[in-house]
Amino acid sequence: ISVKYRKDYKPSAFLINKVSLNFELFDDYAIVTARMMLQANPAAESSGALVLDGEELELQGIEVAGQKLVQEQYEVDSEQLTIWLNKIDGLDYQQASFELVTKVKIYPAQNTSLEGLYLSSEKFCTQCEAEGFRKITYYLDRPDVMSTFTVRIEAEKKKYPHLLSNGNQIEHGSLANGRHYAIWQDPFRKPSYLFALCAGDYDLLEDHFTTRSGREIKLEIYVDKGKLEQCHHAMESLKKSMAWDEEVFGLEYDLDIYMIVAVGDFNMGAMENKGLNIFNTKYVLAHPETATDQDFEDVEAVIAHEYFHNWTGNRVTCRDWFQLSLKEGLTVFRDQQFTADQTDHAVKRIEDVKVIRSHQFAEDAGPMAHPIRPDSYIEMNNFYTVTVYNKGAEVIRMYHTLLGTDGFRRGMDLYFERFDGQAVTCEDFVSAMEDANDYDLIQFRRWYSQAGTPEVTVTSEYDELHKKLTLQIGQACPDTPGQSNKQPFHIPLKLGLLDKDGNDLPLELASNKEQLTGDILHLTEAEQTFEFVGVSHKPVLSLLRNFSAPVRLFYDYNDQELAFLYAHDKDSFNRWEAGQRLFARVIWQLCAEQEAGEPMQFPLHLVNAVQNLLSDESLDGRFKALALTLPDIKALIEEVERVNLDHLIAAHDFLKRELAKQLEMDWLVHYQANHHVGAFKQDKAAIAKRAFAGVCLSYLVALDKPKAYELAVSQLVNSNNMTDAETALQLLMHSNYSQKEQIADDFYRKWQNEELVVNKWLSAQATDPTDSTIERVKGLIEHPAFDIKNPNKVRSVVGAFAGSNLPQFHRNDGKGYVFLAEQIKQLYSVNPQTAARLTGAFNRWKKFDDERQRLMCEQLQGILQLPDLSKDVYEIASKALG
Numbered sequence: 001i002s003v004k005y006r007k008d009y010k011p012s013a014f015l016i017n018k019v020s021l022n023f024e025l026f027d028d029y030a031i032v033t034a035r036m037m038l039q040a041n042p043a044a045e046s047s048g049a050l051v052l053d054g055e056e057l058e059l060q061g062i063e064v065a066g067q068k069l070v071q072e073q074y075e076v077d078s079e080q081l082t083i084w085l086n087k088i089d090g091l092d093y094q095q096a097s098f099e100l101v102t103k104v105k106i107y108p109a110q111n112t113s114l115e116g117l118y119l120s121s122e123k124f125c126t127q128c129e130a131e132g133f134r135k136i137t138y139y140l141d142r143p144d145v146m147s148t149f150t151v152r153i154e155a156e157k158k159k160y161p162h163l164l165s166n167g168n169q170i171e172h173g174s175l176a177n178g179r180h181y182a183i184w185q186d187p188f189r190k191p192s193y194l195f196a197l198c199a200g201d202y203d204l205l206e207d208h209f210t211t212r213s214g215r216e217i218k219l220e221i222y223v224d225k226g227k228l229e230q231c232h233h234a235m236e237s238l239k240k241s242m243a244w245d246e247e248v249f250g251l252e253y254d255l256d257i258y259m260i261v262a263v264g265d266f267n268m269g270a271m272e273n274k275g276l277n278i279f280n281t282k283y284v285l286a287h288p289e290t291a292t293d294q295d296f297e298d299v300e301a302v303i304a305h306e307y308f309h310n311w312t313g314n315r316v317t318c319r320d321w322f323q324l325s326l327k328e329g330l331t332v333f334r335d336q337q338f339t340a341d342q343t344d345h346a347v348k349r350i351e352d353v354k355v356i357r358s359h360q361f362a363e364d365a366g367p368m369a370h371p372i373r374p375d376s377y378i379e380m381n382n383f384y385t386v387t388v389y390n391k392g393a394e395v396i397r398m399y400h401t402l403l404g405t406d407g408f409r410r411g412m413d414l415y416f417e418r419f420d421g422q423a424v425t426c427e428d429f430v431s432a433m434e435d436a437n438d439y440d441l442i443q444f445r446r447w448y449s450q451a452g453t454p455e456v457t458v459t460s461e462y463d464e465l466h467k468k469l470t471l472q473i474g475q476a477c478p479d480t481p482g483q484s485n486k487q488p489f490h491i492p493l494k495l496g497l498l499d500k501d502g503n504d505l506p507l508e509l510a511s512n513k514e515q516l517t518g519d520i521l522h523l524t525e526a527e528q529t530f531e532f533v534g535v536s537h538k539p540v541l542s543l544l545r546n547f548s549a550p551v552r553l554f555y556d557y558n559d560q561e562l563a564f565l566y567a568h569d570k571d572s573f574n575r576w577e578a579g580q581r582l583f584a585r586v587i588w589q590l591c592a593e594q595e596a597g598e599p600m601q602f603p604l605h606l607v608n609a610v611q612n613l614l615s616d617e618s619l620d621g622r623f624k625a626l627a628l629t630l631p632d633i634k635a636l637i638e639e640v641e642r643v644n645l646d647h648l649i650a651a652h653d654f655l656k657r658e659l660a661k662q663l664e665m666d667w668l669v670h671y672q673a674n675h676h677v678g679a680f681k682q683d684k685a686a687i688a689k690r691a692f693a694g695v696c697l698s699y700l701v702a703l704d705k706p707k708a709y710e711l712a713v714s715q716l717v718n719s720n721n722m723t724d725a726e727t728a729l730q731l732l733m734h735s736n737y738s739q740k741e742q743i744a745d746d747f748y749r750k751w752q753n754e755e756l757v758v759n760k761w762l763s764a765q766a767t768d769p770t771d772s773t774i775e776r777v778k779g780l781i782e783h784p785a786f787d788i789k790n791p792n793k794v795r796s797v798v799g800a801f802a803g804s805n806l807p808q809f810h811r812n813d814g815k816g817y818v819f820l821a822e823q824i825k826q827l828y829s830v831n832p833q834t835a836a837r838l839t840g841a842f843n844r845w846k847k848f849d850d851e852r853q854r855l856m857c858e859q860l861q862g863i864l865q866l867p868d869l870s871k872d873v874y875e876i877a878s879k880a881l882g
């Protein structure tokens with residue numbers, strides 16, 4: 001097992017100027033002929049060996065410059081084809097370009113890894129990022145080798161009427177034996193990871209978009225037969241994304257056609273192949289009866305994300321995979337801004353920060369911690385992480401905060417001006433931002449090289465006499481695997497000082513005024529003191545507004561200050577944040593009471609704070625829903641060194657139940673006022689009401705009373721939309737309701753032919769925190785609705801159980817761990833990527849008590865003993881054990 005290091009990057013010894021691929025597709029195999037024009041790379045050391053990547057290929061023939069090669073002239077192993085160019089008569093490979101032709105046989109129908117060319121619902125499709133192209137043909141499968149592609153596809157006409165690839169179709173026609181062909185040409189040079197091919201019989205939704213320069217673009221969405229009416233939202237989202245990128249970044253689409261194909265078997269969300277995106281059906285199909293409001297938002301966001309990659313990823317791509325955040329962090333930031341513009345900025349920000357706190361902070365503090373630009377990897381697929389994507393987006397957001405909207409745009413413009421058509425590095429991006437704004441980002445660069453979540457500690461002192469506020473601010477970053485003694489980061493800390501009415505006081509520093517720009521304080525040293533003058537009275541501090549940096553903030557708030565911020569902060573993010581801190585303090589206090597053997601006491605001061613927020617008519621329903629939801633247990637676990645999980649879960653449940661009891665009438669009144677029966681609407685107001693009503697219902701169900709169950713059952717049975725139905729289903733399935741089996745059976749009977757809804761049904765059961773779940777999930781694995789080869793199914797049952805059912809996954813008897821390990825064993829050779837993702841559920845074992853630690857390590861050790869373990873799973877399990 002070899003480790004790849006960023007420091008070892010070397011330009012490719014050869015370049016590929018042009019490639020033509022010919023695919024002859026048959027039901028049980030495919031023949032791929034590749035014709036490439038190669039040349040020695042003037043920027044690299046020349047060598048007589050041309051080394052091409054290739055895996056799981058049956059080589060049928062090679063020709064170089066028209067000569068058939070014989071055995072002494074090349075060598076093949078399980079990962080590479082080496083051609084000894086210096087053994088080919090008359091070939092002057094250093095002076096002139098030369099042609100290489102290879103022919104291979106592959107078996108897409110047997111390809112369960114969902115990487116390379118494979119079949120999904122009897123249709124051919126591809127997934128080449130990161131290193132899947134090498135399972136299709138021998139190639140220089142690295143992102144800095146960019147070439148123009150011409151692709152000919154031939155297949156049986158009846159079974160595969162649509163033959164698609166990147167770019168524009170330039171020819172098609174019929175062949176003998178009921179076969180046909182199509183030829184596609186992509187005028188843009190691209191790396192192999194952006195190659196795509198789809199062949200099958202689809203339903204097609206067509207539309208068009210006129211760019212602001214007046215070009216007409218054909219838009220096409222291909223889906224499984226019968227799913228057309230579920231594609232309209234995706235199409236609208238695509239058009240919105242195209243318009244937004246023109247308006248906000250001045251970026252227009254460049255080909256004449258943009259195609260999206262939806263497939264049921266897919267390892268991730270979607271893939272931005274040039275002109276031919278391939279999507280997981282989950283992120284294309286949406287109809288109110290089968291998809292929730294959240295699903296609609298997710299579809300819009302993923303469509304946008306893949307579309308935005310056309311510039312940030314495709315036109316300017318990555319030099320090597322260590323630079324992945326160059327395209328992913330930037331594109332996530334762009335899709336987050338897009339969604340915020342379509343929905344609500346505060347709500348979107350809170351949702352994004354929740355992901356950072358629950359998942360990214362955990363990754364940053366665990367065995368897989370890595371900087372957003374990793375230094376090494378064993379399997380690249382393991383580095384499509386929340387750190388590279390979401391922390392990467394936070395880093396991009398900090399440029400936006402530091403440089404402002406206009407400065408950020410200037411940086412982006414210069415980035416495209418300098419690097420369009422090239423494969424570049426994160427450093428190239430930073431220098432564009434720096435040069436376009438004449439702004440020093442030397443220290444800021446540390447965000448790319450240092451892993452771990454910085455901890456910022458603030459203390460304050462108010463001097464009544466001189467109207468002065470002194471903030472003492474320290475920053476430190478914990479050690480992470482392979483990194484210690486981190487240097488201070490440049491942290492933009494957005495802040496406000498609130499007067500007694502909740503208004504912001506003016507901000508002015510006594511000295512070093514450059515350390516404050518607007519409401520951004522620049523933290524650059526391990527310890528800093530900031531003196532604010534003219535502070536008319538003792539303020540309440542609103543720190544890290546809008547979560548202006550991906551850090552953990554420590555400040556000793558008291559309950560009154562938090563309640564005040566929860567009620568008054570102008571910064572909606574911090575208003576939510578104050579509520580979360582308030583809840584978290586209570587939860588930890590309840591844990592301490594259990595630790596001391598005392599009964600848990602509900603602090604009554606919370607009632608007022610929650611009641612005020614609940615009845616604040618000025619607030620958006622989605623914001624209220626978030627502000628009334630207790631902190632995620634996963635995020636709470638990240639707040640402490642080691643956790644007593646049983647106490648934490650008991651405290652969380654207790655607080656939920658007490659709030660439910662204390663405010664029973666309020667929850668009911670607000671539920672009734674917001675739960676809508678009657679014609680379905682999907683405007684912002686209706687979505688907000690559904691979200692708010694859903695949280696009210698969750699408190700009512702926590703009462704464990706027949707009346708509350710009746711409400712939930714009635715919502716489920718009478719709903720005309722999946723948002724209400726899924727909320728009610730989950731609440732009932734996770735409760736002690738005596739007839740939940742019946743509820744589950746009825747739901748399945750109703751929706752058994754809608755795969756994406758069945759997945760919701762699977763997860764609702766897998767996340768049931770009650771004791772019988774372990775037996776239930778074992779049953780689900782055997783259910784006809786489950787298929788281990790389909791990652792959506794695996795995620796819905798096994799992923800949901802291990803990732804979102806803390807009480808049952810972490811059962812004291814270890815049965816949850818055994819179940820997960822068993823599934824990994826079944827999956828690692830079928831789909832190594834998905835198996836590796838599941839293995840990550842053991843990563844935080846060090847957080848738990850000794851017995852749970854022992855039980856988890858036992859399973860990890862068992863996994864490492866598996867025969868022919870894939871490097872994907874090996875990397876995660878071996879790093880977890882340290």
Ligand code: HT7
Pocket residue numbers: 127129130267268269270271272305306309328381384833
């Ligand atoms: N750029 C795409 C990444 C992706 C992927 C990576 C590894 C294995 C399978 C994959 N499918 C898609 C998705 C994106 O970020 O847009």
Ligand code: ZN
Pocket residue numbers: 305309327328331
């Ligand atoms: Zn992406």
